[in-house]
Amino acid sequence: METKYNPKQVEDRIYKGWEEGGYFRAAPNPDKKPFTIVIPPPNVTGQLHMGHALDETLQDILIRYHRMKGEEALWLPGTDHAGIATQIKVEEVLRTEDGKSRHDLGREKFLERVWEWKEKYGDRIINQLKKLGSSCDWDRERFTMDERYSKAVREVFVSLYEKGLIYRGNRIINWCPSCATALSDTEVDYSEQEGHFWHIKYPAKDSDEYVIVATTRPETMLGDTAVAVHPDDERYSHLVGKTLILPLVNREIPVIADEYVEKDFGTGAVKITPAHDPNDFEVGLRHNLEQVKVMNDDATINSFGGKYEGMDRYAARKQIIADLSELGLLVKIEEHTHNVGQCYRCGTTVEPITSKQWFVKMKPLAGPALEVVKNGRVKFVPERFSKIYTNWMENVHDWCVSRQLWWGHRIPAFYCEKCGYTAVSREDITACPKCGGAVRREEDVLDTWFSSALWPFATLGWPDKNEDYDYFYPTSVLVTGYDIIFFWVARMVFSGVEHTGKEPFHTVFIHGIVRDGQGRKMSKSLGNGIDPLEIIELYGADALRFTLATGNSPGNDMRFYTERVEASRNFANKIWNASRFVLLNLDDKVSGKLPEVLELEDKWILTKLNLLIREVTENLEKYELGIAVQKLYDFIWDEFCDWYIELSKPRLGKEGSPQNILVYVLSDILKLLHPFMPFITEEIYSYLPNNSRSIMIEKWPEFKKELDFPAEAGQTELIKSAIKAVRNLRAEMNVPPSKKARLVVVTDDTDTFTKGAPFFKKLAWASDVTVTVDRGEIPENALSLVVEGAEIFMPHGDLVDIEKEIARLRGEEARLIDEIKRVDTKLSNEGFVKKAPPAVVEQEREKGEKYREMLEKVRAGLKNLI
């Protein structure tokens, strides 16, 4: 073994070994409990980013832990076809490479290109997941456009249609002019923008009167079909029912009264454009207003816009303002900040417009989906996210699921050209079932999220009855970020409940997002993204995983910076070297089994290990992975390396060598650490004697009662703190390590300190240690040290500064006096003594006693010097 751990020489080889060993595979096994996670499928053409790295790391930790616990652990991987994202990407390539648009190619040819693209790049993200060490069952890799998966999508669509939960209607939707498709409400991001509030005069017909309306989108006035005022607004009541002349267009529009209008906002009069605003749309329905759509799909003005036809929406806006101004109808312009919706894929400002689309009726689906969370069949970790979920689900609107794209699941609706009947069918049809006429298939495809909502069961073979589905579904845990709760989690829940009658998972483990060192979101436009693959290249996958797991508390964002990865890398190196030490000190008698006779320090480390096993396990069960990994770090570095290895040194190579204990403890440590750092633990484990198995299929360590030695552990702690005190004394007195010194330990507990004597030599630079009860043996001219249970004297030559020693002891004295005061205040508080648990009171008393004793000794020491 080299002195430095080199992940590059290890990781790929080990991963290959796991794959060849078939350790990732899961299969229904009635003797075992299933544990299932379905991966949140990354975009098939995507690239691994830090968000994935975190998500996959957390999943792999859980999967590896449960696998070692003896459960049948299935981590089902796959990718998402990601409709808009992928289509945009391929269109871009088409444009730059061939200078063509998708329309130049036509639907079929274009889809061929997308599939080619998918074949070419689909593996990329999968291989990147492997780099992380992900223990997915690759034999079960799924893709949302697989034939089998598509069958599930179609089944769901048809069945919802048959139940009346899917309908086609002309309603207001969010339209992205750039992607040229409808979007659902969740696919629109709102951001505050500086805009204007234009006040425009609408003259009344046959009168000098007029109404001033205020708008942020003047171009939509071309489609106005009314002006609305509040019914109680006296300023306008005489105008209600009158007719206005819509400027520029010269259309006659009525003044209507509707409660939707707020009297105190703007001018109290609202122009109503039913075809271009969701609220106006509703008003229009209530008042039977005409819908005049004035825009084309690319957000240019259409023929209803008169002279503005062909202009882009913003050009039209400018021109309209200019024209109104010229006509003297522009009353005033106010600065106004308002929320503007943008397409979550391309950032283009979306345009609300009426359009004929397919919708999922949400109310009937939301009820049961709320119920499974309310009754705890689906639990969120942390709990608070169930509120966010519930709130969304309670206010959910119908879901627009049709997209004007080519890449995706084509909607299985067929329109009869003859009788107009719409057939929605599981099988493709060529003739109208009603009249036999020719049918034309719907051009639109489904929202990507419509298909990914089926992921937990469609990947397991649903709707076909089969063993996998029966065994692994419902899945156990879903691991994902909070940013995707509405998009995906909520939709999986109602889909699962509706189609399988079961919740798709029992637990939703939510994590935050990974931010850059300054706390900013990582983004392409900022260029502040950190490439996980680069980190792996530089520091190793284990270091990356460890960094992501450390300090990760559920639901909270984390900052990523390379200093932390370096710390993780150093930790890996530490383990590597501790293992080297253990391995270099083995002889041929090593068995890895614990010996009959255990020394004090052996019992101490075994007790600590027991505790560690319990804590790591408990925290993993609670999804507190950050705490679990922190405990491991502390134990390995502080307890095992800095203390136990040091304590073991004097006995090595002799009779009673602790080699088997070292191997035993190391072996358990590696197992506990394996879910977090799979590569290095596997590599080291392979060097340990007497095991030929992969660590990933070893049994998870368990708390062993017979290895719990609280008394001995306490004794060792006493020795440890005495050693620390001596080191501290020496450092303060500037005694260099090269200068060994004799120690006299005066104590009633000679047993403990006699056992500790060799360690003082080794770890506190003692030349010789005398342990005695006899105060007569206290040497002249000695520095004195008071620790719990003992006084330690260190004879000094002339080198030590007496003044300094007096000052040090005075400091000690003051500290102890403070402590005693604190304890006394507590104990003299009647309420405390009466009401606090007796154990706590007793503890406080003991503390007081201990401090008093120590104080006495410190004072005696002082007296000696003065």
Add this chain to the structure above:
RNA sequence: GGAGGUAUAGCUCAGCUGGUUAGAGCGUUUGCUUGACGUGCAAAAGGUCGCAGGUUCGAAUCCUGCUACCUUCACCA
């Protein structure tokens, strides 16, 4: 406007169901070739736990209010 989060050492963050002398990593200072590790060892400095109340024998921890920052949903045209 609704809902939620965060505020602890110079920086980044732990601190679970109230009782430790409030912790870690990084950074800083000092010393060290101590039988694996300088990606290391030893020692240390550094905190009125955002502010103000309250509950309690006891609050960084629970409750209320305030302030600051951040999410998110809904939007007033």
